[in-house]
């Protein structure tokens with residue numbers, strides 16, 4: 137260290153000191169480094185002051201100072217360091233650091249100013265304010281961006297002060313020391329490579345500050361750099377394409393798939409929202425996408441048959457606006473959820489009953505929207521129907537007849553076609569078609585009875601229904617519509633129509649006239665029932681009509697006929713007749729035929745019972761035994777003739793039997809009876825009387841006419857009338873030309889048809905009244921009725937009868 141000797145200066149008088157002071161300006165200067173150890177010698181003060189060693193103690197050399205940084209060694213007079221001298225403490229940052237020290241001596245008192253310059257030593261290292269520096273740098277900052285760092289401080293000065301910084305080696309940052317306007321220096325971190333939080337989210341650096349001392353001192357600070365996230369990464373889906381197979385039967389709300397995207401950014405930048413991309417299509421109605429979780433959930437029931445596959449684009453977007461997309465493909469898996477369908481493409485519901493087996497009745501097809509086995513369909517038919525299924529190609533089927541059809545037995549069939557698929561479990565559906573069998577005229581009418589017998593009372597009113605035949609025909613419509621007709625009878629063909637008719641519709645048989653038992657007892661008709669099919673079928677039945685069922689006619693005895701006035705004729709029997717001799721045969725008739733007409737003969741009274749027998753049915757009168765001597769020659773038999781009616785009616789006949797060998801024997805008996813008057817003579821008598829009466833009337837009328845003419849001969853009108861009548865008439869006078877209409881007399885002779893009861897009638901048949909002729913009752917053919925109530929004065933009726 138520098139030690140400069142003080143200038144020579146004698147302090148003679150203390151009072152002169154102030155005067156002398158400037159003379160003493162040449163001060164003693166010492167220079168010492170700071171931080172010398174205690175007791176270190178700064179300099180030999182005594183010598184520098186010109187004092188002897190003896191004087192040091194004798195004159196009590198000492199230093200006066202506020203701080204006892206120095207002391208004087210009394211022995212040697214050296215200025216010693218008495219305390220720690222820290223330049224930084226004493227002088228702060230001043231470059232010159234000098235301490236003023238006063239050295240005082242006594243005897244005589246004298247004061248010396250001493251300057252001790254304190255020199256810096258490198259006793260301080262540069263110091264950072266904080267050991268650790270935390271920085272947050274966004275990863276997105278551009279290259280070259282700087283981050284100012286805190287500078288370090290070194291209280292030392294000049295060479296010993298802070299001189300440089302150093303950064304731990306790294307690839308991202310470099311260090312630049314910059315000057316601040318105040319002349320200080322500060323370090324700055326400069327980005328030399330782009331940060332990526334996703335690669336390295338933090339960096340650790342060490343900053344070292346050096347001074348230039350010798351040896352240099354340094355200190356370090358830890359720099360923690362946190363890379364702040366920037367939204368520099370788009371979300372990334374875990375898969376580009378999500379493929380899911382989903383059974384179509386899943387209920388709405390089923391989780392289909394969870395799409396998941398990750399974003400390497402963090403925090404806000406990594407918050408992802410999911411959404412469907414693109415225009416809303418069907419898939420977006422069917423599925424619901426949870427925008428936060430990425431869950432895709434069914435929203436509606438799925439139907440494989442409708443859509444087999446859904447394709448959706450899903451976008452994942454972070455809160456920045458980076459996004460990515462992925463595809464979600466949902467394959468709907470078929471389940472057997474569709475019943476097979478039967479589609480009748482054509483069918484003829486009208487089938488002729490005579491159709492041959494194998495005739496195609498219907499065409500149908502099956503379809504099942506399911507696929508695979510779920511869509512494979514088989515068909516079956518309801519049992520017990522005469523139909524079967526023929527499979528043709530492509531799920532097309534034919535329904536054909538398989539057996540004989542009969543409309544009358546089964547008029548319609550409900551054919552149920554069942555289609556079943558082969559799913560597990562199988563589904564099926566069925567359709568029923570109603571097939572109507574149409575009629576063919578294959579059934580003939582059938583009469584309800586094998587034959588008909590009717591009894592008709594005689595004198596029935598004409599037009600009365602006497603019977604009804606009926607036949608049924610199970611066929612339909614015209615094929616079963618039966619009409620009746622009479623095709624044959626035992627009546628005369630031309631007369632048939634006047635006897636009976638049959639109603640074609642109802643089968644009612646009408647009598648066309650009043651039957652008379654006596655004329656017609658029975659007749660037989662063949663009634664035909666005929667349907668209206670084509671060709672028509674028919675059936676015949678016989679109808680027997682018995683007239684006179686009412687037993688109102690007693691039997692009539694034809695033989696023996698009663699003699700005139702009720703007396704019976706007689707039969708002669710040879711006296712020698714053997715038993716069993718056929719005497720005579722009673723002949724009775726009954727107007728009816730049949731049972732009523734079954735006559736029986738019985739002897740009611742016999743003058744000699746047992747002599748004669750009468751055949752009950754034959755009416756034969758036979759001798760029962762030979763004639764005895766006591767038997768009378770004349771026998772009388774009263775025989776009853778009964779019919780079989782209910783109640784039976786009977787007639788009696790009286791037989792006069794005479795045993796005689798010749799007719800002469802008998803005659804005297806017979807001539808007892810008066811001669812009956814001759815009916816022919818009676819008739820002639822009445823005719824003569826009638827003719828005479830008419831002649832008299834005619835003459836009277838003629839005479840009256842002539843008299844009237846003569847009396848009124850002057851009247852020209854009357855003369856003209858008669859004159860012209862007489863002159864113009866060339867015929868006989870008694871038969872004038874009645875065409876003028878003055879005398880409408882005409883004569884008509886009616887001859888009765890019944891010969892057994894002859895009757896004659898004269899009556900006028902007035903041409904002017906033709907209607908009256910129609911009123912004549914033809915049933916009373918026994919006589920011609922006169923229209924007596926209409927023209928009484930013009931009618932002259934003469935009836936001659938032997939009654």
Ligand SMILES: *[C@@H]1O[C@H](CO)[C@@H](O)[C@H](O)[C@H]1NC(C)=O
Nearest residue numbers: 546547548549550551568570
């Ligand atoms: C067929 O079905 C119809 C309608 O259900 C029914 O009225 C008819 O009686 C059925 N026919 C037969 C023969 O079963």
Ligand SMILES: *[C@@H]1O[C@H](CO)[C@@H](O)[C@H](O)[C@H]1NC(C)=O
Nearest residue numbers: 623624662664674675676677
């Ligand atoms: C019915 O009778 C008519 C006339 O005798 C005959 O021509 C026809 O063949 C008969 N019909 C039947 C089905 O017997």
